[in-house]
Amino acid sequence: MGKSNLELICECDNFPYYTDNRVAYTQNLQNYHEFRVNGYDAILGYILNSVVQKFPWSSEYWVVDSATKTVTLATPADATPGHRSKLVGDSILEAVKLGAFEVLKGWRNEKYPVYGPGGEFLLDMERCASPLFGIVSYGAHMTGYVDDADGLKLWVPRRAKNKQTYPSMLDNTVAGGMCTDEKPFECIVREAMEEASLPEDIVRASIVPVGCVTYSHIRDARAGGETGLSQPEVEYVYDLKLDASVIPRPGDNEVEEFKLWTVQEVKDALARGEFKPNCAVVMIDFFIRRGILTAENEPDYLDILSRLHRRLEYPTASHC
Template identity: 55%
Template sequence: MGLLSNLDLVNECDNFPYYSDDPDKFKVLWNEYYHFYLEGCGACLGYMTSSVAEQMPLTPHWRLDKLNRRLIFQPRDDLGNPVTDLDARSRILAHYLQDVRERRIFGVLDGWRNELYPIYGPKRELLLSMERSATPLFGVVTYGVHMTGYVMTGEGMKIWAPRRALTKQTYPGMMDNTVAGGLSTGEKPFECLIRECEEEASLPADLVRAAARACGTLTYFHVRDARAGGETGLCQPECQYIYDLKMPPDVIPKPGDDEAIDFQLLTVDEVRQAMAEGRFKPNCAHLLLEFLVRHGFLTAENEPDYIEIVARFHRRLEFPTP
């Protein structure tokens, strides 16, 4: 395989098709998906592959509408009445997913995390909390924080890049952003960042609080391949809260858990080469392109696809967000 262009890297991450590119092709693909709904909420919450939707065990809490291609979560109490309480809905969902996991219907649930991710409605209200590893099955929007830690040296900027552990279910051995992690229900982005910095890179909270800078968000719609672990073709729309951290030369990130093998301090050119060779996890390469644009390394003068690339950093997602 040859080197990947910067636009190739964008297309690898933000790879769910755009209607405007080919309306006919988009409609055919879109009609192959089921839409995930919560009873009483009029908004589609995610796209599911037909194979996943049709394998979901049906209980009184679920209804498969093949005609309109919808899988509808309709939580009921012991008397068969609709459940409207958030916590009760989420408990019913948790028990159901635990049963699905024990029955080993979907490989993606082998990566069970015991972490709850939020699902929002059209009024920005929290509708459900769902086990993290199950979210790709339902194609719901997930949220995370990604931070690029860099050092200014006599040779110019250098970036700290970890390598993911070989034992990870998702993208084992690939390169990652300095710190990255998922946003759990009820967690604020900056507090999530502080926790992840400590857990993944052994970075002190006082340094992160003082020096980390919020740089907006990155949104994309990814369709998972075999590297993500479990079933392929699953929809993964995501919103990442982006941070930069200018680090003192004497602060060395170290793995604080089993997420990373090690950290490497790389020049910008070395990072770009690794990206072109496909060594970075797709969404991490996407985020690093945004970093390179903001810091003036990637410009309209040196990148022929500059306008397209920059536009793709902020995809409008077709599902409710907070």
């Protein structure tokens, strides 16, 4: 028997909920230190204890408190985002020099933002380092589909076998992380051209924003590098109806191939656990919005709906 849709949701949104099991939630938090910035009363992420022990924290601008299980960037309260970013970046580069963490071998030269209360931009950091700090990351995912006389079919890519994260697993048609100052729409347009070779004019004219999904994930071995890292995410979701003559093709080294699958073929692949965890979530969201999964045919319908939109316990930002 394959995985149920709720099991796939729970596999991605697997950071315990306090309301579900207070004991499990409390026990899980013992594995982490809170990431904080001086002057802001907010948890910005959870850093795994083993990362805290190995990371080269400078006593000049980091305060590590084992009693309160906090790691605080101790810059002045009026420090600029640029100043904070430089200090965090210097620390990450030192960790790279020491070869302290596997995830840092996937250096991307892309910056992810960190927001404080009210969506204030506090700093940014190298993308591959973001799971070490457990910060909220933002991305955009798009489902490309054909809906004609032959029925509804979806374009499904298989990730390259040499990718550092989730190699050879199935993905959404287009997906990518949002860098500092990037808007969701521009992110998905860029990714559509880079990953799927889709013409910019077609994407801009026809893509439809349909919401977002949120979850809090604890990384396993499939993600590459250290396991147990906390990775809360906001994924903006888009749909793109394509003419059958428009065929996505790999545009970089991240995708091996695209296949046009029926709904049943996608369902079967989901049940086999072939999709990258967050991509399975986006696909299930698509099925709900298209009326493929309903209250009449999905026994876990209400649980799935609520789990697609987790209320994150960290500050987040609007991208308007």
